[in-house]
Amino acid sequence: MPTQPATTAPLANNHISVDCVVMGWDGERLNVLLVSRHSEGEEYRDMKLPGSLIYQDEDLDQAASRVLRELTGVENAGLMQYKAYGSKDRTRDPRDVKWLERAQQAHVERIVTIAYIALVKIDRSTTGCLEGHNALWMPLDGVGTLAFDHNLILSEAIMQMRSMAVADPALLFELLPRKFTLAQMRTLFEIVFGRKVDVRNFHKKVASMSYVVPLDEYQQGVAHRAARFYRFDRKAYNRQRR
Amino acid sequence: MPTQPATTAPLANNHISVDCVVMGWDGERLNVLLVSRHSEGEEYRDMKLPGSLIYQDEDLDQAASRVLRELTGVENAGLMQYKAYGSKDRTRDPRDVKWLERAQQAHVERIVTIAYIALVKIDRSTTGCLEGHNALWMPLDGVGTLAFDHNLILSEAIMQMRSMAVADPALLFELLPRKFTLAQMRTLFEIVFGRKVDVRNFHKKVASMSYVVPLDEYQQGVAHRAARFYRFDRKAYNRQRR
Numbered sequence: 001m002p003t004q005p006a007t008t009a010p011l012a013n014n015h016i017s018v019d020c021v022v023m024g025w026d027g028e029r030l031n032v033l034l035v036s037r038h039s040e041g042e043e044y045r046d047m048k049l050p051g052s053l054i055y056q057d058e059d060l061d062q063a064a065s066r067v068l069r070e071l072t073g074v075e076n077a078g079l080m081q082y083k084a085y086g087s088k089d090r091t092r093d094p095r096d097v098k099w100l101e102r103a104q105q106a107h108v109e110r111i112v113t114i115a116y117i118a119l120v121k122i123d124r125s126t127t128g129c130l131e132g133h134n135a136l137w138m139p140l141d142g143v144g145t146l147a148f149d150h151n152l153i154l155s156e157a158i159m160q161m162r163s164m165a166v167a168d169p170a171l172l173f174e175l176l177p178r179k180f181t182l183a184q185m186r187t188l189f190e191i192v193f194g195r196k197v198d199v200r201n202f203h204k205k206v207a208s209m210s211y212v213v214p215l216d217e218y219q220q221g222v223a224h225r226a227a228r229f230y231r232f233d234r235k236a237y238n239r240q241r242r
Numbered sequence: 243m244p245t246q247p248a249t250t251a252p253l254a255n256n257h258i259s260v261d262c263v264v265m266g267w268d269g270e271r272l273n274v275l276l277v278s279r280h281s282e283g284e285e286y287r288d289m290k291l292p293g294s295l296i297y298q299d300e301d302l303d304q305a306a307s308r309v310l311r312e313l314t315g316v317e318n319a320g321l322m323q324y325k326a327y328g329s330k331d332r333t334r335d336p337r338d339v340k341w342l343e344r345a346q347q348a349h350v351e352r353i354v355t356i357a358y359i360a361l362v363k364i365d366r367s368t369t370g371c372l373e374g375h376n377a378l379w380m381p382l383d384g385v386g387t388l389a390f391d392h393n394l395i396l397s398e399a400i401m402q403m404r405s406m407a408v409a410d411p412a413l414l415f416e417l418l419p420r421k422f423t424l425a426q427m428r429t430l431f432e433i434v435f436g437r438k439v440d441v442r443n444f445h446k447k448v449a450s451m452s453y454v455v456p457l458d459e460y461q462q463g464v465a466h467r468a469a470r471f472y473r474f475d476r477k478a479y480n481r482q483r484r
Contacts, residue, residue, distance in 0.1 A: 015257060016328065016354050056351070060328035084326040084356045086258065086302035109298070112258050112354070114326045167409060 017113040018064040019051030019085075019150070021157035022077050024122040024137055025175035027184055030191050031122060031137040032154060035071050037099065037147055048147040049154065050135065051113060064116045073129030077118035082160045083153075086112035090149050099147075117157045117164075119175050140191075165192050173232035179215060181227040182206060206230075211237035259355040260306040261293030261327075261392070263399035264319050266364040266379055267417035269426060272433050273364060273379040274396060277313050279341065279389055290389035291396065292377065293355060306358045315371030319360035324402045325395075328354035332391050341389075359399045359406075361417050382433075407434050415474035421457060423469040424448060448472075453479035 022033040034047040050071040054063035064079045088110055091097050100108045120126050122137055130136065140158075145151065165171050172188055186202050206212050211233045219226040264275040276289040292313040296305035306321045330352055333339050342350045362368050364379055372378065382400075387393065407413050414430055428444050448454050453475045460468040 054328070057330065059330060060326060060354070081325060083323060084302060086296070086356065088299060088301060112302070112356070114328065114354070163409065167405065 015109070015111055017051055017053045017111050018060060018067055018116060019049045019113045019153060020064055020068045020077075020079060020116045020118065021049060021154055022068065022072075022074060022079075022118045022120060023140075023157070023161060023175075024120045024126060025188060026122040026137070027177060028187065029139045029141075030175075030188075031139050032143060033072055033074065033135060034138045034143070034146070036134040036136075046145070046147055047138070047143075049150045053111075060114050064114070068116075071133060072135035073131070073133050074120075074126055074135075075129070077120050077126075079116040079118045081114060082117050083115050083156060084112055085115060085149060085153060086110065087149065093148070096148055113153075115153050115157065117160055119161065119171060121175060121177060123177070162192060162194070170232075170234065170237055173234075173237075176232070179217065179229040179231055181219065181229060183227060185212075185230070210240055257351070257353055259293055259295045259353050260302060260309055260358060261291045261355045261395060262306055262310045262319075262321060262358045262360065263291055263396055264310065264314075264316060264321075264360045264362060265382075265399070265403060265417075266362045266368060267430060268364040268379070269419060270429065271381045271383075272417075272430075273381050274385060275314055275316065275377060276380045276385070276388070278376040278378070288387070288389055289380070289385075291392045295353075302356050306356070310358075313375060314377035315373070315375050316362075316368055316377075317371070319362050319368075321358040321360045323356055324359050325357050325398060326354055327357060327391060327395060328352070329391065335390070338390050355395075357395050357399065359402055361403065361413055363417060363419060365419070404434060404436070412474075412476065412479055415476075415479075418474070421459065421471040421473055423461065423471060425469060427454075427472070452482055 020033070024031045024033065033050060035050050037046055037048050050068050052067045052071070054060065055066075058066065060081065061079070064081070065075075068077060068079065069075050090113070091100070091108060091111060097108055100111070127137070143151070143154065146154065161171075172185075172192060175188060176185060182203065185206070186197050186199065189202075190197050213231050213233050213236070215229045215231055217229045219229070262275070266273045266275065275292060277292050279288055279290050292310050294309045294313070296302065297308075300308065302323065303321070306323070307317075310319060310321065311317050332355070333342070333350060333353060339350055342353070369379070385393070385396065388396065403413075414427075414434060417430060418427060424445065427448070428439050428441065431444075432439050455473050455475050455478070457471045457473055459471045461471070462468065
């Protein structure tokens with residue numbers, strides 16, 4: 001199975017692509033969706049963000065959704081454009097250029113890529129679809145050297161996620177499962193904001209959030225003391241934020 | 243004098259451009275920097291954002307600074323990339339395509355443009371430089387139908403300015419003159435946030451901002467009661483925001 005979609009529609013040109021940074025939370029860690037780049041007869045095999053060139057008959061947003069679906073099977077991730085990358089050094093690595101020119105069957109100089117970000121839960125709908133694709137969820141701390149400038153794109157996506165979460169904390173609740181423990185919520189906040197959070201202060205802060213609602217349900221079958229589950233109440237959130 | 247810079251360096255390709263939305267405050271109104279598009283023998287004459295294609299040897303940010311300087315004379319505006327526009331309908335108007343193809347001497351299909359935003363004061367340094375260019379400051383409410391999708395780009399730049407100002411109100415003080423009246427400050431807030439602000443509430447709010455410092459100076463030679471001047475104290479701002 002190809003690591004790039006077959007080019008069945010005319011390309012707008014061979015210089016504009018889209019790349020998707022889909023970050024997913026598995027309850028414990030933040031992961032990013034990567035695709036494997038390898039082909040017969042190549043001496044290397046590495047990972048990249050799901051991305052490809054745009055077709056002539058589609059807008060940028062349409063291209064991003066299509067490319068993500070074709071390469072990973074993930075649909076309706078809520079992709080949001082956040083930055084274009086167009087440094088002339090993007091295609092500095094001759095291996096990247098060789099790979100691109102074979103995949104695209106065209107001479108490649110510079111590729112300006114439009115980067116998209118999406119935050120999703122890792123659940124059945126976002127893992128089942130990966131089957132049949134060369135795609136996988138990679139924990140952020142396990143990401144090695146990616147192709148092109150994809151490490152830069154990823155690190156700036158993390159900063160983008162932070163400022164989106166500062167502007168609208170509701171985003172973080174979209175990552176959490178429908179029922180979550182405060183430990184899960186705290187871990188997510190620590191990872192997103194990149195700093196340790198004091199447990200006691202955190203519990204105080206949550207108590208002041210009318211939109212984080214305790215449930216009458218507790219964890220089952222855990223070795224440690226079973227923690228309570230909470231849920232996010234969007235209506236209460238909108239009231240408190242107004 | 244040409245409305246487009248002469249193409250002296252090889253173009254990266256004929257499909258990627260940058261466009262600059264430079265918004266300036268003249269003390270009373272928000273203005274946007276536009277360039278006039280016209281050529282001998284054309285039956286039309288209209289306005290557009292300063293923008294052009296990128297050269298092969300420059301990054302996107304470099305291209306934006308160069309294009310702004312070449313078309314308007316404005317330097318160091320603090321341009322910030324905020325969105326790429328790549329709809330296939332961008333070059334729907336045959337007049338736009340005709341104009342582009344003559345200016346670029348190349349066949350044009352789609353142009354993806356990377357949009358930049360900057361907020362500046364309109365003072366000697368940002369008006370004197372316009373001389374010798376087909377550029378002018380246009381009050382936002384006087385902007386008519388612009389070329390391409392530049393009305394869309396401009397309206398989204400205004401939304402971008404709003405969310406930047408919510409995230410960091412210090413931006414708004416960069417628009418205001420070094421010494422400003424509370425009426426000027428309030429007018430700017432009203433325009434940026436797109437809603438009326440109650441005078442009394444506004445004065446109360448300002449009183450709680452340790453970083454808006456009253457001066458012992460008053461307006462001179464005004465028909466109405468002379469208003470006091472204030473200044474923005476960045477150090478106090480950073481302390482209060484932390």
